[in-house]
Amino acid sequence: MFNISISIIIFSFTCISFIQIKQCKQLIALANNQINATTFDKFAFFYTKTLVNILAFKSVISQMVLGFIIPETPISIHTIIQITQKKFDFFATCILLTILSIEYFIIFGFHILAAIYSQQIHSVSRYLLKLYSTKLCTTSFDGNIRFQFKVALYIEKIHTFKRYGVHYGGCGLISIVSFGHVSSGQF
Numbered sequence: 568m569f570n571i572s573i574s575i576i577i578f579s580f581t582c583i584s585f586i587q588i589k590q591c592k593q594l595i596a597l598a599n600n601q602i603n604a605t606t607f608d609k610f611a612f613f614y615t616k617t618l619v620n621i622l623a624f625k626s627v628i629s630q631m632v633l634g635f636i637i638p639e640t641p642i643s644i645h646t647i648i649q650i651t652q653k654k655f656d657f658f659a660t661c662i663l664l665t666i667l668s669i670e671y672f673i674i675f676g677f678h679i680l681a682a683i684y685s686q687q688i689h690s691v692s693r694y695l696l697k698l699y700s701t702k703l704c705t706t707s708f709d710g711n712i713r714f715q716f717k718v719a720l721y722i723e724k725i726h727t728f729k730r731y732g733v734h735y736g737g738c739g740l741i742s743i744v745s746f747g748h749v750s751s752g753q754f
Contacts, residue, residue: 573631580624581680587617588687595694604714611721614691621688632677639674643667681741695722 591614594606646667650660695718 577628577680581684584617584621584624584684585687587613588691591617592691592694595691604717607714607718607721618688621684625684628677628681632674635677636674639670643670678741685740685742692722 591610594610594613646663649655650663655663
């Protein structure tokens with residue numbers, strides 16, 4: 568029951584966050600034709616608020632996933648060793664393999680979700696870079712220099728080498744590639 572409640576909370580928060588990011592992308596994409604300081608400020612406020620909520624919730628998600636993986640890993644390894652040594656009958660082996668595969672799919676699902684979070688967070692930067700290159704850096708733009716600097720600084724904060732998302736503590740960003748390295752033992 569507890570796992571179902573946590574899953575519902577995570578799924579609900581994920582849906583809300585992805586809808587908010589989609590709304591931010593739509594706001595900046597629609598405003599690409601006629602961008603002004605007010606529209607950009609509205610986008611920056613809404614996107615920053617969404618990003619702060621995601622980053623606050625990611626620490627909770629990270630701790631819950633870590634709380635699931637740490638005790639589960641030695642138990643799974645011990646069970647796999649017992650299965651390979653044929654300590655269980657056929658029926659028990661089938662049940663244990665089913666449980667192990669469900670646990671692996673749960674871990675894989677969390678990693679997919681974490682990788683999608685990172686991709687969604689940074690998907691806005693493409694719209695911002697397009698905005699900056701097409702509207703703000705052209706000579707036909709009649710806006711002020713302060714607004715151009717404001718947009719440039721915001722792009723720099725989002726479009727960074729240290730990507731936002733769910734991390735393995737201090738070991739790096741969770742992505743499908745990192746999950747493949749960890750699951751194959753190539754730390």
